[in-house]
Amino acid sequence: MLTPEEREELMQLCWEYQYGNLSSRQAGRLEKLVLQSDSARDFFIQYSGMCANLEWEGIVDPGPLGRSSDYEPLPSGELKTIPDHLLTETVPPDRRIILSTILACTICALAAAYLLTSAFLQNKDPRVLARIINIKNAVWSEGKNNWQPDDVLHAGDQIHLRSGIIELETVTGAKVILKGVSQLTLIQPDQFMLNQGNLFAHVPLQSQGLTVDTPSSRVVDLGTSFGLIVTPDRETEVHVLQGLVRFDLLDEKRQTTITQDLTENTAVRVQADSRKITRFKSTPELFVQNLVPDQPQLVAHWKLSDRETSQIAHDSGEHLLHLNILEVHGQSPFTGRPAPQNIKSSAGPFETQYHKLFRTLSEQEASLFDMQRFTIELWARNPNIKQQGDSDTLFHYRNTNLHSTSQFNLFTDDHSGRMGFGFLNSDNQYVSFHTKKNIPWEQDRWYHIVFTYDSNRSAAHDSIVTFTRTPEFSSRPDLQQTFNNIADIMPLTPGGILAIGGSTLTDISRHWGGDIADVRFINGIPARYLKQQNFNKK
Numbered sequence: 001m002l003t004p005e006e007r008e009e010l011m012q013l014c015w016e017y018q019y020g021n022l023s024s025r026q027a028g029r030l031e032k033l034v035l036q037s038d039s040a041r042d043f044f045i046q047y048s049g050m051c052a053n054l055e056w057e058g059i060v061d062p063g064p065l066g067r068s069s070d071y072e073p074l075p076s077g078e079l080k081t082i083p084d085h086l087l088t089e090t091v092p093p094d095r096r097i098i099l100s101t102i103l104a105c106t107i108c109a110l111a112a113a114y115l116l117t118s119a120f121l122q123n124k125d126p127r128v129l130a131r132i133i134n135i136k137n138a139v140w141s142e143g144k145n146n147w148q149p150d151d152v153l154h155a156g157d158q159i160h161l162r163s164g165i166i167e168l169e170t171v172t173g174a175k176v177i178l179k180g181v182s183q184l185t186l187i188q189p190d191q192f193m194l195n196q197g198n199l200f201a202h203v204p205l206q207s208q209g210l211t212v213d214t215p216s217s218r219v220v221d222l223g224t225s226f227g228l229i230v231t232p233d234r235e236t237e238v239h240v241l242q243g244l245v246r247f248d249l250l251d252e253k254r255q256t257t258i259t260q261d262l263t264e265n266t267a268v269r270v271q272a273d274s275r276k277i278t279r280f281k282s283t284p285e286l287f288v289q290n291l292v293p294d295q296p297q298l299v300a301h302w303k304l305s306d307r308e309t310s311q312i313a314h315d316s317g318e319h320l321l322h323l324n325i326l327e328v329h330g331q332s333p334f335t336g337r338p339a340p341q342n343i344k345s346s347a348g349p350f351e352t353q354y355h356k357l358f359r360t361l362s363e364q365e366a367s368l369f370d371m372q373r374f375t376i377e378l379w380a381r382n383p384n385i386k387q388q389g390d391s392d393t394l395f396h397y398r399n400t401n402l403h404s405t406s407q408f409n410l411f412t413d414d415h416s417g418r419m420g421f422g423f424l425n426s427d428n429q430y431v432s433f434h435t436k437k438n439i440p441w442e443q444d445r446w447y448h449i450v451f452t453y454d455s456n457r458s459a460a461h462d463s464i465v466t467f468t469r470t471p472e473f474s475s476r477p478d479l480q481q482t483f484n485n486i487a488d489i490m491p492l493t494p495g496g497i498l499a500i501g502g503s504t505l506t507d508i509s510r511h512w513g514g515d516i517a518d519v520r521f522i523n524g525i526p527a528r529y530l531k532q533q534n535f536n537k538k
Contacts, residue, residue: 002033002037002039002040006033006037006040009029009033010030010033010040010043010044013026013029013030013033014030014043014044014047014048017030017048018047018048030044049127049128127154127155127171127189128152128153128154128171129153129154129155129157129170129171129186129188129189129190130152130153130168130169130170130171130176130186131150131151131152131153131168131169132147132148132149132150132151132152132153132166132167132168133149133150133167133168133169134149134165134166134167134291135147135148135149135164135165135166135167136164136165136166136291137163137164137165138161138163138164138165138166139161139162139163139164140160140161140162141160141161141162144158144160145157145158145159145160147159147166153168153186154186155186155187155188156185156186157185157186158183158184158185158186159178159182159183159184159185160182160183161178161180161181161182161183161184161197162181163180163181164179164180165177165178165179165288165291166178167291170189170190170207170210171189171190172189172190172204172206172207172210173204173206173207174190174201174202174203174204174207174210175201175202176192176199176200176201177199177200177201177287177288177289177290178197178198178199179197179198179199179200179287179288180197180198181196181197181232182194182196182197182198182199183195183196183197184197184199187213190207190209190210190211191210191211191212191213192211192212192213193212193213193214194212194213194214194228194230195214195215195230196230196231196232197229197230198227198228198229198286198287198288199212199227199228199229199287200225200226200227200228200287200288200289201221201225201226201227201228202224202225202289203221203223203224203225203226203243204224205223207221208221208222208223209221209222212228214228214230214234214236215230215234215236215272216234216236216249216250216270216272216273217236217238217247217248217249217250217270218247218248218250218256219238219245219246219247219248220245220246220248221243221245222243222244222245222246223242223243223244224241224242224243225241225242225243225289226238226239226240226241226243226245226262227239227241227282227284227286227287229286233272234272234273235269235270235271235272236269236270237267237268237269237270237286238262238267238268239266239267239282239283239284239286239287240262240263240264240265240266240267240282241264241265241282241284241287241289242264243264244261244262244263244264245261245262246259246260246261246262247259247260247261247262247268247277249270249275249277257275258275258277260277265281265282266279266281266282267279267280267281267282267283268280280518281448283298283301283518283520284526285297285298285520285522285526286298286301295524296375296522296523296524296525296526297522297523297524298520298521298522298523299319299321299368299369299521299522299523300319300321300368300519300520300521301518301519301520301521302321302323302357302500302518302519302520303517303518304357304500304515304516304517304518304519319365319368321359321365322359323357323358323359323500324357324358324359325357357499357500357501358497358498358499358500358502359497359498360495360496360497360498361397361492361494361495361496361497361498362494362495363494363495365494366491366492366493366494366495366496367494368523369491369492369521369523370523370524371408371453371489371490371491371492372453372454372455372488372489373453373454373455373523373524373525374452374453374521374522374523374524374525375450375451375452375453375520375521375522375524375525375526375529376395376410376449376450376451376452376519376520376521376522377448377449377450377451377518377519377520377522378394378395378448378449378516378517378518378519378520379446379447379448379449379516379517379518380394380412380446380447380449380512380514380515380516380517381444381445381446381447381514381515381516381517382441382442382443382444382445382514392411392412392512393409393410393411393499393501393502393503393512394410394411394412394449394500394501394512394516395408395409395410395499395500395519396408396409396410396498396499396500396502396503397409397492397496397497397498397499398496398497398503399493399494399495399496399497400496400497401495402493402495402496403424403493405424405430406422406423406424406430406503407423407424407490407492407493407496408421408422408423408424408489408492409421409422409423409503410449410451412441413434417438417439417440417441418434418435418436418437418438418439419434419435419439419449419465419479420432420433420434420435421433421451421465423489423490424489424490425487425488425489425490426487426488426490427487428490431487433483433486435465435479435481436481437479437481439478439479446517447478448466448477449465449466450464450465450466450529451464451465451466452464452525452529453486453489454525455486455488455489464480464481464482464483464529465479465480465481465483466479466480466529500516500519501516
């Protein structure tokens with residue numbers, strides 16, 4: 001609590017700040033009061049806001065009740081806090097200034113009442129809730145507001161982003177980043193409504209409690225950062241990157257029906273109009289956490305976690321790399337020949353080989369995949385070991401018109417139980433590698449498989465394969481092996497076919513006979529896997 005003397009001093013400093021006569025020493029003292037006292041901070045915000053609103057509404061002219069036209073507020077970095085050992089002398093205020101201050105506060109109070117009444121009649125909250133601090137390649141929806149850096153946002157303002165990135169800062173200091181097609185509405189301080197889109201929030205201590213509503217749920221941050229995705233069909237995903245988040249599932253009346261606390265590295269997914277909450281491991285690369293250009297970027301994420309929805313599986317980021325399904329009848333997209341007729345339980349992540357997922361990449365799409373430094377991450381399960389082939393392909397790319405063999409593939413050899421990968425090198429020769437350790441597949445057990453490749457490390461051309469049994473997120477994988485001195489991988493050539501759960505051949509032995517889920521291709525190597533590499537080398 002402020003003493004009477006400190007309250008009088010604060011009023012004098014606020015006056016000098018608004019008038020434009022604040023010295024650097026006075027600025028330091030004002031900052032010290034505001035940072036050390038909640039009541040001082042609230043008074044300063046209310047005083048400055050009311051005076052600014054007076055100018056905006058035209059009730060008073062700039063000058064004694066507003067900053068003079070040539071006044072530039074001191075940047076926060078220049079407000080040098082006065083150390084405790086430096087005593088400050090309070091100069092008795094001039095009698096005329098005291099009278100003017102009392103008059104100003106009276107006018108501000110009347111003006112505030114006028115503004116609040118007007119806002120109530122207009123059904124709009126006048127408070128500033130956030131400010132746009134950065135925009136990158138933003139494209140706005142037609143007919144919607146084209147926001148610019150330094151624009152301020154009030155309650156009821158909406159952001160309709162078609163593509164690109166926009167970064168906001170709330171009045172309490174939280175950072176919110178939207179990516180790709182997103183629709184966000186500001187409700188009140190540190191509360192938003194995300195109808196659709198990809199949102200990342202970093203929530204410092206003073207902003208804890210930041211809340212984001214979705215059409216079917218509510219996310220309350222308890223510190224420190226999380227990501228949120230709402231798809232066009234209202235599927236919701238929450239990823240906790242650090243700290244703790246409370247997840248509330250809402251009914252049609254927006255009453256909470258289920259509450260779960262989500263801890264670090266945990267994520268949940270809820271389908272539209274569903275009461276089922278699916279837990280899995282969080283994926284930080286789904287979200288833009290800052291605008292640093294060299295951070296790992298998620299290029300494609302195919303969920304494949306549900307047989308009913310997997311047929312429309314696609315990347316949940318900006319690049320909508322939808323996968324196609326091999327039809328039961330007709331020609332194979334890989335060879336142009338009639339689609340093979342194979343027994344039901346032998347291949348594909350679904351009921352038959354016909355449902356294998358694939359996509360022909362255009363020139364622009366092929367360039368998204370950086371084959372010099374990347375990570376492939378997926379989950380695989382083998383429910384029917386006896387009907388596995390001799391070389392089951394998990395991830396495969398090949399341009400059948402240019403190459404007779406794979407440009408890149410990740411596979412498991414069922415006879416030996418070893419993981420392997422192969423690719424065309426820069427000399428247009430196919431090379432392959434196998435892990436040394438045999439890991440026999442256990443029936444119906446999910447395995448977490450991670451493959452990284454980096455041609456730019458000091459130990460040239462390192463790669464690592466990690467193989468971990470689940471559901472435990474074990475820090476000690478069943479298999480972890482580093483490969484050195486691997487040749488350059490040929491870039492993906494446009495017009496080639498990317499296949500998930502099989503090769504581009506019609507041979508049934510090349511197709512995965514189990515389930516595959518959450519396939520991710522990441523440009524770069526996330527920090528958590530770089531740490532694994534460094535640990536493995538030791």
